[in-house]
Amino acid sequence: MSPVEYKKENGLHIIKITGKSRLTPIVRDGEELFSATVQRAQSKAKLTVCINGCWYGLTDSGKADAFVGHDPVPSADTLNEGFALLGTGALHGHSAPNMFYIAQKLDYTWFMGQGDLTKNRGYYTGIGGLCPLVFKGLKYGDGNLYSKELPNAKLTGEPLPAHKPFLTQRNNNRYAALSRLDNRTGRGGIGFTPTADIVVIAQEHGVGSVSFDTFRDTFIKHGCTNACAVDGSDSVFLWYDGGFKFMSAENKDETQTFGIGIRAET
Known part of the structure; x- marks a missing residue:
């Protein structure tokens, strides 16, 4: 089995798998707590x-169900912002063209991209609706940053073509919003070297x-040139080494339907 290392650093749980590993999206399609779905997927x-997946909303009936009860909300009432591609070829979720995805081919090659995850790119599995942290070695963050002072440089949006060689950080609005939250906010993500x-x-x-910047930089510190964040706050959970290191909040456990599983291969 590929070597697996776990450590806790500055309050961050860090798991690194060296060598081959398989990306396996976790999808709930019934009416049960997502923690039960995760445990069954893990066992199978x-x-x-395992960690949680993309951001999501709820239908009106889903909101009412979540507000008045303590039972799982039907999976059809959860509106995921992004797609999950299963090894069967099934594609679940909704379009989120401004978000990013992480995917894998059958030969274990990893990919990260912007836009909707589709079946026609030769991917075996994948998960979309994610926030970029670093993409092809370039940091993402709150505002465009450059290695030197440039006239008329764009601080947000697409940098001018002549300025791109000097770009050291690319603005992303979802990242900017997350970076302004309290440092105690839950965070989760996945990256690859x-x-x-x-x-x-x-x-x-x-x-x-x-901080969210430190969270991002921890991926870079561990060699990642591509990394994405998942839905944060009390949506974050982590399963490792036989059980949950911590779980998402009760109302999130009742409404989540997407997660990310990684298996170290032999």
Whole structure:
């Protein structure tokens, strides 16, 4: 089995898988707590680590159900912002063209891209609706940053073509919003290195104290040239080493339908 390392650093749970690993999206299509879906998926696929997935909303009936009860909301009432591509070829979710995805081919090659995850790119599995942290070695963050002072440089949006060689950070509005939240906010994400090592990092909501920039830079510190954040706050959960390191809030467990599983391969 590929070597797996776990450590806790500055309140961050960090799992690194060196060598081959398989991306397995976790999808709830029934009416049960998502934690039950995760545990069943983990047992069936022998997943090494599991975290939550993309941002999502609820239908009006889903909101009413979540507000008045403590039972799971039907999966059809959860509106995921992004797609999950299963190994069967099934594609679940909704379009989120401004978000990013992480995907994998059958030969274990990893990819990150912007836009909707589709079936016609040769991907075996994937998960979309994610926030970019670093893409092809370029940091994403709150505002465009450049290596030198440039006239008429755009601080947000698409940089001028002549300025792109000097770009050190690319603005992303979702990232900017997340970076302005309290440092105790829950955070989670997945990244990969040029040698296909996988890094999963999570901070429990209300417990840690790491800024979003530090969260991003921790992926870079561990060699990632591509990394994305998942839905944060009390949506974040982490399953590793036989159980949940921490769980999402009760109302999120009742409404979540997408998660990310990674299995270290033999």
